[in-house]
Every structure is written in structure tokens, then in C-alpha cells.
Amino acid sequence: MTSARAHPRTHPKHTHDDAPDTSADFRRIADLPDGQEKEALRQDVVRAWMPMAERIASQFRNRGESPEDLRQVAMVGLVKAVKRYEPDRGSAFESYAVPTVVGEVKRHFRDHMWGLHVPRRVQELRNRVRTAIQELTRSPDDRSPSVKDIARHTGMTEEDVLVGMEALDSFRTLSLDAALRGADDGYALVDTLGSTESSYERVVQRESLKPCLRRLPPREREILYLRFFCDETQSRIADRLGISQMHVSRLISRTCARLGQEVGARAA
Helix, strand or coil, rough: CCCCCHHCCCCCCCCCCCCCHHHHHHHHHHHCCHHHHHHHHHHHHHHHHHHHHHHHHHCCCCCCHHHHHHHHHHHHHHHHHHHCHHHCCCCCCCHHHHHHHHHHHHHHHHHCCCCCCHHHHHHHHHHHHHHHHHHHCCCCCCCCCCCHHHHHHHHCCCHHHHHHHHCCCCCCCCCCCCCCCCCCCCEEEEHHHCCCHHHHHHHHHHHHHHHHHCCCCCHHHHHHHHHHCCCCCCHCCCCHHHHCCHHHHHHHHHHHHHHHHHHHHHHH
């Protein structure tokens, strides 16, 4: 069996030192039936091309992902390329493997590196804007390109450029515990957030209840006023109105139930 490790020379058509000549191995893989021998030969080919995958992974460094994770993702793309490559199509393996590995790494960034779900269109706009800024900024002294400059360079609309620029700084979410820039007293982002004011709900409830209270008979309205606003007991209310405490209790329960139904119907 011919092994990829048996011929580490570089194919003359390749431009990189990490492109070994594995054409014979791929022809052998194509002829072998599925089984351990075929899988072992594929693994030899993967090992021979690992330097290429590592080179591609290094091109995506400093983008928020660890080098080791990038390397692992690139290796996944390489394994897929080796498994799917068909030498009979006539193209060199490198021309097939490079876009496969690059695509796998980009897919990793797209699907796993965003702190929040971002539509694919916005991610693509962000990438186009980022690339355009790199291409238009030739030196550290150059000014940042304007929205019009980027739109002219990419053929995008200014609206799409603005969307892409907004997404440039949205790759990762910011922790609520992060200290604010310039704050030296531990003042964090969470300290700037408001909280729900419970009194707002109480105001809404009172305003909804007012017209219902006005429609009550005078005696029932007086009973509720004495009980809930003057904090009178049912027995003292009964003595004041000349009725039994049981009657006061029934009136309060019945009136409150009716008010609840009326407020609920208004809200619906």
C-alpha cells in the first residue's frame, strides 16, 4: 500500500511547501472498497495535509477564537475534503481542499462565535464591510473610510454598509458586570439599567377602577370607603350603618367580585 508519508515531496504545480503529492494515494482510495484499509489510507492523507489546514487556521487568528479551536475546526474541514475528493474530476486536491477548509472555519465563526443570534445576511454584510475597511486602510496613518467610500468600493448601498458597520462591534455580547469605560468606582453596566416601577401598575389599576366605583350604589361605595380607605372593621361598619356584620361581609364580597369582573372586561 502506498502511503502519503512515503513521498513528502512537493508537487511542482503547488505553490506551498505544505502541499504534498498524494495523487497516487487518492487513486488508491478510489479503488479500495470501504473498510479498514481505505480508512487507514485516508488518515495517512489527512496527516500529510495537516500543515496546510494549520496554515489556513492561522489566517483567522486574533478574531476572538483560540488557536487550538481554530486548528480543530480546520482539521474537520480537511477530513471532509479528503473523504469527498474525487480525483477523476481532474482538479488538484489543494484546489478542492482549501475552499472546503476555509468554508468550515467561516461556518464555525458564523454559527458558534456570535453571542446573540444574528441573521446570516447581517453577518455577511459585516464581513464585507470589515474586508473593505482593511482594503481601504493601507497604513496606520490612513483615515477610516467613510460610509460612502465603503459603498463605492463594495457596490453595497449605504444602508447596508451602516448595518454591517453596526454589526462590527456586536460579535460578542458585553457582560452586565463589565465596568463602564472611565469608571474608577466599580460602576458597571448593570447599574445603568432601570427597574420595573411597581407603582405604575397600581396607577393603572386605580384609574381603571374609578369609573366602576362611581357607578356603585351609595351604600356599597361607602362600605368600601370605610373598609379599605379608613381601615374600619366590619363590625364597626355594621354598627354605623345599622346592619349586621354578616350583611356587610356579603356586600363587600359581592361588590369586589363585580368590580373585578368589570375591570377585567374593560381590559379585554
